[in-house]
Amino acid sequence: MDKLIDYGGYAAYRKTVTELTANLKTLLELSEGVQLPNTADSIKETIEKTSDEHFEVAIVGEFKRGKSTLINALLGQEVLPADVLPATATLNRVTYSKDPYVSVEYKNGSHEKVDIDKLADYVTKLTAESEEKAETVKEATVYYDTEFCKNNVDIIDTPGLNDDEQMTNVTLSILPKIDAAVFVISANSPFSQFEKDFLEKKMLTSDVGRIIFVVNCFGTFAREDENKIVETVRTRITRYVMEKAKKVMGEDSREFAAYKRKIGTPRVIGVYAKRALTAKKIEDPNLLAESNFPEFEKALETMLTKERGVIALQILANKITNSGTEIMRSVVMQENALMMENDEFMKKYSAAIEEIESIRNKKRQEFVKINDAANKVFADLQPVLDSYWSNIEEAAMEVIDNFQMSSDDFKKDRLKIVTSKLTDKIKENIETRAQLICEQIQNSINVAINVEAERLQDFEDEFFESVSRIQSMFAVSDRVSKNGGIADKVTGAAIGSFGVGGAFLGFREAGVKGALLGGATAFAGFSATYYAAMMLASFIGLASAPVTLCLMALAGLAGTFTSSFAIDKLLVNERIDKYKANFKTQVRKQFHEMKLNTDFTETVRKQVFTAFEGLKTKIEDETEIILRDTQETLDNLNNMKAEKSHISEKEMDRLHDIAEKASKIVSDAYALRKALTEETE
Numbered sequence: 001m002d003k004l005i006d007y008g009g010y011a012a013y014r015k016t017v018t019e020l021t022a023n024l025k026t027l028l029e030l031s032e033g034v035q036l037p038n039t040a041d042s043i044k045e046t047i048e049k050t051s052d053e054h055f056e057v058a059i060v061g062e063f064k065r066g067k068s069t070l071i072n073a074l075l076g077q078e079v080l081p082a083d084v085l086p087a088t089a090t091l092n093r094v095t096y097s098k099d100p101y102v103s104v105e106y107k108n109g110s111h112e113k114v115d116i117d118k119l120a121d122y123v124t125k126l127t128a129e130s131e132e133k134a135e136t137v138k139e140a141t142v143y144y145d146t147e148f149c150k151n152n153v154d155i156i157d158t159p160g161l162n163d164d165e166q167m168t169n170v171t172l173s174i175l176p177k178i179d180a181a182v183f184v185i186s187a188n189s190p191f192s193q194f195e196k197d198f199l200e201k202k203m204l205t206s207d208v209g210r211i212i213f214v215v216n217c218f219g220t221f222a223r224e225d226e227n228k229i230v231e232t233v234r235t236r237i238t239r240y241v242m243e244k245a246k247k248v249m250g251e252d253s254r255e256f257a258a259y260k261r262k263i264g265t266p267r268v269i270g271v272y273a274k275r276a277l278t279a280k281k282i283e284d285p286n287l288l289a290e291s292n293f294p295e296f297e298k299a300l301e302t303m304l305t306k307e308r309g310v311i312a313l314q315i316l317a318n319k320i321t322n323s324g325t326e327i328m329r330s331v332v333m334q335e336n337a338l339m340m341e342n343d344e345f346m347k348k349y350s351a352a353i354e355e356i357e358s359i360r361n362k363k364r365q366e367f368v369k370i371n372d373a374a375n376k377v378f379a380d381l382q383p384v385l386d387s388y389w390s391n392i393e394e395a396a397m398e399v400i401d402n403f404q405m406s407s408d409d410f411k412k413d414r415l416k417i418v419t420s421k422l423t424d425k426i427k428e429n430i431e432t433r434a435q436l437i438c439e440q441i442q443n444s445i446n447v448a449i450n451v452e453a454e455r456l457q458d459f460e461d462e463f464f465e466s467v468s469r470i471q472s473m474f475a476v477s478d479r480v481s482k483n484g485g486i487a488d489k490v491t492g493a494a495i496g497s498f499g500v501g502g503a504f505l506g507f508r509e510a511g512v513k514g515a516l517l518g519g520a521t522a523f524a525g526f527s528a529t530y531y532a533a534m535m536l537a538s539f540i541g542l543a544s545a546p547v548t549l550c551l552m553a554l555a556g557l558a559g560t561f562t563s564s565f566a567i568d569k570l571l572v573n574e575r576i577d578k579y580k581a582n583f584k585t586q587v588r589k590q591f592h593e594m595k596l597n598t599d600f601t602e603t604v605r606k607q608v609f610t611a612f613e614g615l616k617t618k619i620e621d622e623t624e625i626i627l628r629d630t631q632e633t634l635d636n637l638n639n640m641k642a643e644k645s646h647i648s649e650k651e652m653d654r655l656h657d658i659a660e661k662a663s664k665i666v667s668d669a670y671a672l673r674k675a676l677t678e679e680t681e
Helices: 010-033 037-052 067-075 128-134 165-177 193-202 205-210 223-249 254-263 273-282 285-290 293-338 342-386 388-402 412-472 486-498 503-509 530-539 545-560 576-597 600-642 649-680
Strands: 055-060 091-096 101-106 111-114 137-144 153-157 180-186 211-216 267-270
Touching (some): 010 037, 010 293, 010 649, 037 293, 055 165, 055 293, 067 211, 067 273, 091 165, 180 205, 180 293, 193 223, 193 412, 205 211, 205 223, 205 254, 205 293, 211 223, 211 293, 223 267, 254 412, 267 293, 273 293, 293 600, 293 649, 342 388, 342 412, 342 600, 388 412, 388 576, 412 576, 412 600
Parallel strands (some): 055 153, 055 180, 180 211, 211 267
Antiparallel strands (some): 091 153, 101 111
């Protein structure tokens, strides 16, 4: 079992995933062997998802911070184009392949396969022709034989954040979808105003926990100065992100305390990417050590495998324990039921069917409570929604009131420039205010979902207790088959004192919770850690919910304030306050039109009810897998009893073999789940 718990590096993590997947495939065969079609379908779905999973790491930052060079250093060779001018003009993905080539996906949906030495012609701004071509490209995927990507890690090279507004938005849109991000900062000019604004205003609060900040171009400073630069950057980032989190969550909230504890000190590492690339190309370990690149690589590996990966492993282990226990339960029921007299079986069969219906009735009652929780969340958000547009308008008015002007600004050649600047400031301020409101709303939804997930633990306990009662109805302790009862044989092997029927109760006694929600709730609360939140959200279809809400809310704002307001020539010689008053009137008019065309309240309503509906769907799916298979097992047994069938010694041996295989797999998965939970405490 020790080998299963080794997941601290890429190779060990992939090995653990492979072993867990192999166990799932075995359970798939076993579930088909005992006629559990719903369990089998669920296992198949998990296996298919696992086969397509890989880590995605985005490299982001302002242009000319050395992003492409850093990627090439990770890969150990010059794969992506890098230049002294802003080079990357599209999203470039690097993934593993023995045969190198590039697949270009165009914005019109078409694809083209090109030679890898032609990559620069499609994705850069190095020539007028390549820049024109790059404007038609959505994403270029570089297939390359590199050791780094063999670890099931894809790297995404992004355009410079402040090189082009449209490409900046493209970069921002992918952040919620990736597993980790590397934010590249230059040691020569650490923390520009744009980088400060990006952290404070653009980046979602939930993104920070999966970002490594890399201060590039070390090696040109004294070691003492390098340490000072890193510490300065770390201090600034901590201040920016914590101030943002306070605004989103509330300084005295439990969510902020958990966020602060989980995020801790942001990861900031100084490297010299160009030196690291050279060191790898000439295979010089001393030069590589001088670049400090190994420290960065190790931090990235740990983030992916021991933070993001641990949740994925727990979900796999959870599926194994659920499915394996269901197989054992079915085996025990089959053996015991076939040993019963028909009259006794029919009596217990009827009681079991009633218990199944009782479980479903309890579930319906829980769904009513979930609906009530959704309604309450939406009602609690109503004051925020009612004041949304006035809040945004207030942000615009503040800009106008505080905008510094002089008489010179009313000169004909200056007024248009001044107005454009004022418009840009309004746009920036209202987008910042809108994003903060959206994040606060999403945080409220997240907190409520977490509360419901925790409340549903009581229902989960009741559910598995009821399922165990159905099995116990068919106990035949006073009759023992020739080879001994299956329940007796698997109880000790599977989970010690918990027994087959009490498997799930045993998990909860050991502190491993959340079986119906994929196990993510076994870790910290929904808002406490990004990865647990992401995995739970992915189970209920909300993985990109925060950014979706923000983008929908900001769409109307950005579209309206991208160009200057029309200027009445009669205002040129008027006083500043008259100009500002007129400007306010125009802004209010546009806000009124935006409010009519954008139903923000409806957007939030859909977000709230989609979240809670996803919770219901997940519980419905997971419980029905067990209930339908339990009922089908009972119906099959009923048909066999009607035919006066008896269990043969050969069939008994087959069932024993299935139960013992399942019990060993469940035992290993249970040990892994317990270890993973202890690891995160």
